[in-house]
Amino acid sequence: MNQGTRQDLTLYHYWRSSSSWRVRWGLKIKGVSWHDVPVNLLADAQKSPDYLKVNPVGFVPAVEIHGRCFGESLAILEWLEETHPTPPLLPKDPLDRMEVRQLMFQIACNTQPVQNLSVMRMHSPDKDEQHKWARHWITAGLAGYETLLEHGHPGKFSFGDHVTMADLCLVPQIYNARRFNVDVAKWPLLDAIGLRCMELPECKAAHPDKQPGAQLLA
Ligand SMILES: N[C@@H](CCC(=O)N[C@@H](CS)C(=O)NCC(=O)O)C(=O)O
CATH class of the missing domain: 3.40.30.10 (Glutaredoxin)
Structure with a gap:
């Protein structure tokens, strides 16, 4: 409903x-x-x-x-x-849900917060230094995500063959990785999942470039 x-x-x-x-x-x-x-x-x-x-x-x-x-x-x-x-964006089985949430939190708790704007600014006023910092933590976070996938149950997407909240966290983080020149291709599982997600109409419609006024605010 x-x-x-x-x-x-x-x-x-x-x-x-x-x-x-x-x-x-x-x-x-x-x-x-x-x-x-x-x-x-x-x-x-x-x-x-x-x-x-x-x-x-x-x-x-x-x-x-x-x-x-x-x-x-x-x-x-x-x-x-x-x-x-x-x-559904979460599987039914509680252990499966925990697997999806572990993946979500790997991005939303262990990766994105340390490369956030205010944290980068606090780290250094220098843009190059900020980007170095961001690249370091994004690399650590996505490497961890890939390892979790290797030990988990990925399919077409991060968990099985249906999009879950894990993918909703992963794809924007991959976008950030590319912004900061992190080579995502070195993580084959998450790279393939990310590319597959980017073909989905809902993901495309939510993409930053599709938001009203995006270019004006750049
Ligand atoms: N845990 C929060 C994180 C929100 C967050 O970090 N938002 C960023 C943009 S992605 C922000 O507002 N940054 C502004 C700032 O750092 O001042 C969530 O998942 O909503």
Whole structure:
């Protein structure tokens, strides 16, 4: 049952934010449309007093649903799965779910947070140094993901033959890896899964370049 409509879900996001892409892709898969509110990270709009009323910790994405606001992409995806179970983004079996969540967290907890904008800026004001830092942590994170795949149950996608939340986390991280010149081809399993995902219409529609005003905000 898809309850979302353009009127009752507002998505605060930034076109190139990997956490935002996770949520856009999930919403597309579940057939939930939204009202767009772009938040320009390059202008620090995520720290503006108005935006802090939406997400007091100053990160995108965030959603507003029935007058209530929430951040954290994985919390939003879990809400989406609970309220719009079809098609499922998590397997049924609890151990299988744990495998998918381990993959999700390898990206969302162990990789993306350390290469995030504010962390890179804190590490160094120098762009080259920031990129070196990002490349290091993305490489460590994706190498770990590949090892988990080798020990897990990948198929066409990260778990089996259906897209799961693990893929929603992986593909935007691969996009980030390419931005920072990390050679993803050295991880054959995740590279193939990423390329396969990029053929899916919902993934393409959620892609950063497809977001309104993307180029203007670059
Ligand atoms: N754990 C958060 C991470 C959110 C996050 O790091 N968002 C980034 C963009 S991908 C952001 O807002 N960065 C702004 C900043 O670092 O100031 C989630 O999954 O939603």
